[in-house]
Amino acid sequence: MVEKIAVEKKVLSENDRLAAEIRARLQEHGVVSLNFVSSPGSGKTSLLEWTLSTLGQELHIGLIAGDVQTENDARRLLRAGGDFVRPLVTGGACHLDAKMISRILAEVDIDALDLLFIENVGNLVCPSSYDLGEDMKVVLISTTEGDDKPLKYPGMFRRSSVMVINKIDLLGFSDFDMETVRKNALAINPELKIFQLSCRTGEGLDAWFDWIRELPTMKR
């Protein structure tokens, strides 16, 4: 076990080195990058579809769509817009890592981009340990998952800058309490910026779009 931990530390520090390179390269080109993380089925792809189709004309957005298996999400997202959408199939691995991102960035034109979105594998645990060189992690949680998730998976909420609470149209169909989830999340990470929205009805998306619109100016 000691040997395993030592090797994992080595892998993580190699990952951090590569992530720092990616971060420097993106900053050099004025690209703001977001790493979207959540449980399977929280709505990452739906939120990204809305975002590309609404903002794809006014902003230059590149997207890397990670999945354990299938390129289905990438196909959905291709139809939505964006400067490019690249699938990234891990073939079983439980998270994306900096090497996978680096390989894709070597093949695409990031010079014209305002934003790079990365959709991680659906997993609330492992992706929290792997820096991809992003500016911020955006963690999604849906109202159908339960308001206790920040307490049970604290690593992800601690390392995220933004929490998107999706499926607010289903509030009232479970014991999920909005005040409880906010309190639980802010107890883990008082700096979290929080959005409440529904990718089904569109409610709350305007505030999200406005926030995204302002991101490219972050670095100017």
Place this chain on the structure above:
Amino acid sequence: MVEKIAVEKKVLSENDRLAAEIRARLQEHGVVSLNFVSSPGSGKTSLLEWTLSTLGQELHIGLIAGDVQTENDARRLLRAGGDFVRPLVTGGACHLDAKMISRILAEVDIDALDLLFIENVGNLVCPSSYDLGEDMKVVLISTTEGDDKPLKYPGMFRRSSVMVINKIDLLGFSDFDMETVRKNALAINPELKIFQLSCRTGEGLDAWFDWIRELPTMKR
């Protein structure tokens, strides 16, 4: 990376050895064991609460409740019943392993048990690689997660014997299609036994309870 894979293989084969020991010991005592796996928030704890409170008087059930952080689930389950409920907090790890189970089984009386339930960490990827010595994996999926999940996380559905589709009371509030999820799951694993139920309304639970009731006779 080669070094990491070699070490992981060693860890997995050590895990398999321990899991085989656990399996032999449970079989010797006539205990049937189920390993419950799913995304965070699919309803493992709710299904186990129902099962303990309904069957806890007629069957001897032990439960190990795994979580990345907090003993909240174990506390909920303690109130429901069962011969024992033991929390197992991984402190960040993304799956349970055979060593953790072995350590708990050394401290409890399994002689009187009919059934051992293990609630794994909420994660559709990593727990699929770790045999805990169980007779079967039971994978839960909720209708709010999307009907594409078996295709995107095939490892877990391939290694499970049973699929429980939870939250059927929320059918119609998303694009989730029951026939599609069944087709997708059976394409990965044609042997899957499938239950459809709602832990909120109780619909469909009787068939689940009847199946559980018959498990102890499996080994007699």
